[in-house]
Amino acid sequence: MLSRTANQSKTVSTDLVLPGETNPLHNLFGGELLARMDKTASIAARRHSRHIVVTAAVNHVAFTKAIPLGSVVMIEAKVSRAFSSSMEVYIDVWIEDRESGERIKANEAIYTFVAVNDAGRPMKVPELVPETELEQQRFDAALRRKQLSLVLAGKMKPEDATELKALFVE
Numbered sequence: 001m002l003s004r005t006a007n008q009s010k011t012v013s014t015d016l017v018l019p020g021e022t023n024p025l026h027n028l029f030g031g032e033l034l035a036r037m038d039k040t041a042s043i044a045a046r047r048h049s050r051h052i053v054v055t056a057a058v059n060h061v062a063f064t065k066a067i068p069l070g071s072v073v074m075i076e077a078k079v080s081r082a083f084s085s086s087m088e089v090y091i092d093v094w095i096e097d098r099e100s101g102e103r104i105k106a107n108e109a110i111y112t113f114v115a116v117n118d119a120g121r122p123m124k125v126p127e128l129v130p131e132t133e134l135e136q137q138r139f140d141a142a143l144r145r146k147q148l149s150l151v152l153a154g155k156m157k158p159e160d161a162t163e164l165k166a167l168f169v170e
């Protein structure tokens, strides 16, 4: 089966934070950001797999920096590793400074998508070939994150999570 690079799945969404999307502190509501990241990441997974994709898990979200009302928000998503039918998508969120145009990293997240057919059955996806050092790091760690996600979901026994366990033993 053919392979694809992370860049081939790269998806960037740029949007504003409007009044109806904020919390009482006038910062972007967390659930709104989760939905925006889900949409952008699903397009990245679709570009990689060329199939219908569904969100299987939200593996990690770090709301590191509040995103104020009126901000221009850029969400960049790329597939970081593909397994059999599942794909890990890494999401970086940036705010663009109005005056300098400089981009400030605000958040990051990791979602898992599964490619499915019209009946919702998992489908094989192409391999992901990392090209940069950062893509290689994310690729290498993705298997451990998959194992952790499956253990937490009760779909894998902890004793079978070999690569994950290796993190904790010398």
Ligand SMILES: CC(C)(COP(=O)(O)OP(=O)(O)OC[C@H]1O[C@@H](n2cnc3c(N)ncnc32)[C@H](O)[C@@H]1OP(=O)(O)O)[C@@H](O)C(=O)NCCC(=O)NCCS
Binding pocket: 054, 055, 056, 057, 083, 084, 085, 086, 087, 112, 114, 116, 120, 122, 146, 149, 150, 153, 155
């Ligand atoms: C995701 C879904 C297709 C998985 O179906 P399933 O019957 O569990 O299929 P499998 O057990 O064969 O798993 C398929 C793949 O998903 C992965 N997977 C399933 N649950 C996972 C989880 N919690 N974390 C990480 N990967 C997961 C499996 O490891 C497998 O990956 P692989 O084929 O690359 O090895 C199914 O659970 C589903 O349709 N869920 C609802 C999705 C949905 O509606 N999302 C939208 C919003 S809530």
